[in-house]
Amino acid sequence: MLRFVIRRLGALAATLLVSSFIIYAAMYAAPGSPESFLVRGRTVSPEVLASIRVQYGLDEPFLVRYWHWLTGVLSGDFGESLATRQDVASLLASRIPTTLGLTAYAALLIVVFGVVAGVVAGLRGGALDTAVLLGSSVGFAIPTFFAAVLLMSVFAVTLGWFPVFGAGAGLSGRLLHLTLPAVALALPAIAVVARITRTAVVEERDTEHVSVSLARGVPWRVVARRHIVRNAMLPVTTIVGVNVAALVAGAAVVEHAFTLDGIGSLLIDAVQQKDFAVVQAVALVLVAVFGVVNLVIDVLYAVIDPRVQLGGESA
Amino acid sequence: MSAETLTGVEPLAVTSSRQRRSGRGTVRRLGPLGVAAVVIVGLLVLAALLAPLIAPYDPAIGSVVERYQAPGAAHVLGTDQSGRDLLSRLLYGARTSLTGAAVVVLLAAAGGTVLALVATWFGGRVDALVGRLLDLLFAFPNLLLAILVVAVFGTGLTQAAVALAVAYVPYTARVLRSVALRERRLAYVQAAELQGLSGFVVTGRHLLPNIAPQILTGAAINFGYAMIDLAALSFLGLGVQAPTADWGLMVSQGQDSLLQGYPGQSLLAGACIVVAVAAFSVIGERLGGRRAGGRA
Numbered sequence A: 001m002l003r004f005v006i007r008r009l010g011a012l013a014a015t016l017l018v019s020s021f022i023i024y025a026a027m028y029a030a031p032g033s034p035e036s037f038l039v040r041g042r043t044v045s046p047e048v049l050a051s052i053r054v055q056y057g058l059d060e061p062f063l064v065r066y067w068h069w070l071t072g073v074l075s076g077d078f079g080e081s082l083a084t085r086q087d088v089a090s091l092l093a094s095r096i097p098t099t100l101g102l103t104a105y106a107a108l109l110i111v112v113f114g115v116v117a118g119v120v121a122g123l124r125g126g127a128l129d130t131a132v133l134l135g136s137s138v139g140f141a142i143p144t145f146f147a148a149v150l151l152m153s154v155f156a157v158t159l160g161w162f163p164v165f166g167a168g169a170g171l172s173g174r175l176l177h178l179t180l181p182a183v184a185l186a187l188p189a190i191a192v193v194a195r196i197t198r199t200a201v202v203e204e205r206d207t208e209h210v211s212v213s214l215a216r217g218v219p220w221r222v223v224a225r226r227h228i229v230r231n232a233m234l235p236v237t238t239i240v241g242v243n244v245a246a247l248v249a250g251a252a253v254v255e256h257a258f259t260l261d262g263i264g265s266l267l268i269d270a271v272q273q274k275d276f277a278v279v280q281a282v283a284l285v286l287v288a289v290f291g292v293v294n295l296v297i298d299v300l301y302a303v304i305d306p307r308v309q310l311g312g313e314s315a
Numbered sequence B: 001m002s003a004e005t006l007t008g009v010e011p012l013a014v015t016s017s018r019q020r021r022s023g024r025g026t027v028r029r030l031g032p033l034g035v036a037a038v039v040i041v042g043l044l045v046l047a048a049l050l051a052p053l054i055a056p057y058d059p060a061i062g063s064v065v066e067r068y069q070a071p072g073a074a075h076v077l078g079t080d081q082s083g084r085d086l087l088s089r090l091l092y093g094a095r096t097s098l099t100g101a102a103v104v105v106l107l108a109a110a111g112g113t114v115l116a117l118v119a120t121w122f123g124g125r126v127d128a129l130v131g132r133l134l135d136l137l138f139a140f141p142n143l144l145l146a147i148l149v150v151a152v153f154g155t156g157l158t159q160a161a162v163a164l165a166v167a168y169v170p171y172t173a174r175v176l177r178s179v180a181l182r183e184r185r186l187a188y189v190q191a192a193e194l195q196g197l198s199g200f201v202v203t204g205r206h207l208l209p210n211i212a213p214q215i216l217t218g219a220a221i222n223f224g225y226a227m228i229d230l231a232a233l234s235f236l237g238l239g240v241q242a243p244t245a246d247w248g249l250m251v252s253q254g255q256d257s258l259l260q261g262y263p264g265q266s267l268l269a270g271a272c273i274v275v276a277v278a279a280f281s282v283i284g285e286r287l288g289g290r291r292a293g294g295r296a
Helices: A002-029 A034-039 A046-055 A062-074 A088-124 A126-141 A144-158 A170-205 A209-217 A220-255 A263-273 A276-304 B002-009 B010-019 B024-055 B086-122 B124-138 B142-153 B155-185 B187-194 B199-235 B247-259 B266-289
Strands: none
Touching: A002 A276, A002 B086, A002 B124, A002 B142, A062 A276, A088 A170, A088 A220, A088 A263, A088 A276, A088 B187, A126 A170, A126 B266, A144 A170, A144 A220, A144 B247, A144 B266, A170 A220, A209 A220, A220 A263, A220 A276, A220 B024, A220 B142, A220 B155, A220 B199, A263 A276, A263 B142, A276 B142, A276 B266, B002 B155, B024 B086, B024 B266, B086 B155, B086 B199, B086 B247, B086 B266, B124 B155, B142 B155, B142 B199, B155 B199, B187 B199, B199 B266
């Protein structure tokens, strides 16, 4: 287990290194030079332009600049925002808590509602099953951003139960402000997870070991818990993992819709303003978090099912 | 994920060759829901094609005096914040949604197929290289990849479509590679190879036609996702730009009106997206046998 984790961390570090190069090169290749952004359409003398280039190190060759950036990032220095002159690292630090709260809240909703709905539908069947199936089909087709607008329209504007914008203050305020965004973010994933969980439970319910256990007189509750649900959790872990990992980037849409000050909305704003220092930093952070979440899921997989041999599969 | 999609895809080859002969078989296979989905998609395509003929107003021109009109005789679905006719904008919006998603799906299928075939045919080091490239793309969350491509190439329908195609290629390529690999191991392919046919001919004549059903199924399933993701990019202001009529953009533009008590634009445009996506996903499901769990 430990060897597996160490090897995967090594692979993740290598991936991050290559990703950082790709991200930096992509921003370098993007049209619109940073110095023209810095002077903001004003006409400046060539001397001023040259001094700006020296000040920001724009006159150095690409690889040298990449090296400076990379070594800076490794020591926690992500550079300076071109738009606001703010330190990117502290900008990130101020934005991350909102995104973290939002994605954790959404992940919780996915696990609780998605898995529970799927298990209940699969075990009980009948009208409840039909309801879950129908609900998941509808939830599946609703894009996150429309779910956000829809929830906002119903619960914030019409009913006034929840605030429309902002992240709120204090723990209860934060929870209240994040509820609608988290539901919007989690909704499509809940639909998928419920659907897959239901299928897994139904398939497991029809296996021979379940029939045998029931025939031997093992109570249904015990069979359901020990044999059906536990075995069905393997595909469920995978699908929950995929969906939770996708929240990392998907949060951007919801943050934009609810004007939450997370790193996702920071990324969108930075792309629109061509503030590439910020884009690079956020992209790298998102790739890193995405990698770590995926690693955690793989480890969880082995914890849930001891039969899974982690050493066997190399990343 | 890829394994799951594969098992979901497999029955297609069997059922389609058996039932292709009779139109009634197709209808039965689609089921009532499938038929409804096909009708909806047909109507959408008609709306997109005929938008200039059937739209009652110019989608880009409105008058300030007519802003926020309730649905009525003059404007069947009412008007938006600039007094533009919503029905006309929705009709024109079908154009960007459908063409955009079609471009995404075509590019992703083409890119994925080429990568899969190259990896399969050359094998060994080339295969490993392609695998590494895909792994690298997989390290980026889908939406992030698309946003980064937009950051480089700029906003607009074409750029957003290309961006999404890039994000979809790894999934398509991975699924198709495993299908092509299985096909390549079959005796007839090896026989063709032994006869001295060039790799290009074997790949084009034998591998490609035989993985075509999987390419089609993948494209059908991706279509709904592509619509959602394109609309999301437009919603974020990174895709289609105002004043072009686009459903995703309309949801976003309608958000301000919604807060002022005029939810019409957002809700109508969103409903169009939901119905269209649901229709495409039903068709994709029916084509591909069972449901497809994710974007894989």
